[in-house]
Amino acid sequence: MKIICVGLNYRKHAAEMGRPLPPEPMIFLKPDSALLKKNKPFFIPDFSKNLQFEAEVVLRISKLGKGIAAKYADRYYDALTVGIDFTARDLQHKFSQAGHPWELSKTFDGSAPLGTFIPAERFPSHSDISFSLEINGEPRQEGNTSDLIFGFADIIEYVSTFYTLKTGDLIFTGTPSGVGPVKKGDNLVARLAGETVLDFFVR
Numbered sequence: 001m002k003i004i005c006v007g008l009n010y011r012k013h014a015a016e017m018g019r020p021l022p023p024e025p026m027i028f029l030k031p032d033s034a035l036l037k038k039n040k041p042f043f044i045p046d047f048s049k050n051l052q053f054e055a056e057v058v059l060r061i062s063k064l065g066k067g068i069a070a071k072y073a074d075r076y077y078d079a080l081t082v083g084i085d086f087t088a089r090d091l092q093h094k095f096s097q098a099g100h101p102w103e104l105s106k107t108f109d110g111s112a113p114l115g116t117f118i119p120a121e122r123f124p125s126h127s128d129i130s131f132s133l134e135i136n137g138e139p140r141q142e143g144n145t146s147d148l149i150f151g152f153a154d155i156i157e158y159v160s161t162f163y164t165l166k167t168g169d170l171i172f173t174g175t176p177s178g179v180g181p182v183k184k185g186d187n188l189v190a191r192l193a194g195e196t197v198l199d200f201f202v203r
Contacts (some may be wrong), residue, residue: 002169003030003112004159005056005085008173009149010130014176025150025158028103030172034112039200042110042126044159044184048088053182054175055133055141055190058083059152060117061169070162073153074126079117081129081197082190085172086111089181112172115190115197123193134189135182143176 008014008120009025014021022031032113044051062078092105123129126145133141145151152156155173182188184200190198 001032002163002166003032003034003172003197004163004169005030005106005126005172006150006155006174010143010147010176012177013150013175013179013199016179023200025155027162028106030107030112033109036091036110036113036144036200039101039198040113041201041203042046042084042086042113042182043161043203044174044182045088047108048090048105050088050090051182052087052179052197053135053140053188054085054087054179055131055143056083056085056115056172056175057081057129057131057143058144059173061165061171062167064164064166065174066160070153070157073156074120076156077120077152077171079119080123080129080192081115081117081172082102082133082192083115084113084133084188084190084198085175086113086182087179101200113188113200114170115192118166118192118195118197129193131192132190133178134191135186137187140180141178142178145173147176148174174184
């Protein structure tokens with residue numbers, strides 16, 4: 001099972017990170033040990049002093065596919081939720097400054113809390129789905145899939161050029177602006193189209 005992630009896929013997030021807009025989807029992978037399910041607590045790792053949240057809409061792949069054309073992409077996922085792409089921002093900065101790969105800052109154990117999935121058929125339009133993240137009851141991120149630089153179909157077409165998509169694979173589609181640090185005791189609650197899909201604590 002693959003966890004495929006798209007970086008810098010919202011314009012305002014790219015701006016807040018001081019990065020140019022990517023000309024094509026920017027892809028990285030997380031291992032399956034990054035998954036954190038059933039609202040289990042997230043434990044801040046000792047190796048980071050600046051652990052940040054990034055809330056994202058996640059697609060669940062439901063069909064084997066390779067070289068998928070964008071017009072058929074909606075046939076290859078059956079459910080959506082919100083997940084968190086936890087990032088050790090201090091490590092990411094250090095690796096980037098040295099010109100080294102920065103995957104370790106995003107792919108460590110537990111770095112991908114995953115919400116409860118909602119069937120894709122329940123959303124009238126997949127290009128207009130709102131989602132949000134609250135921390136301790138305060139709004140921190142508000143997003144809508146209409147603001148994606150590369151939409152679901154574009155992502156699936158691009159990714160399937162390089163990887164065979166398999167049933168159960170997950171695609172984290174990118175985060176909007178508003179990312180920031182977490183601390184012990186924080187309660188993160190994510191909603192998709194107003195429905196709570198993720199609710200967990202940081203330890």
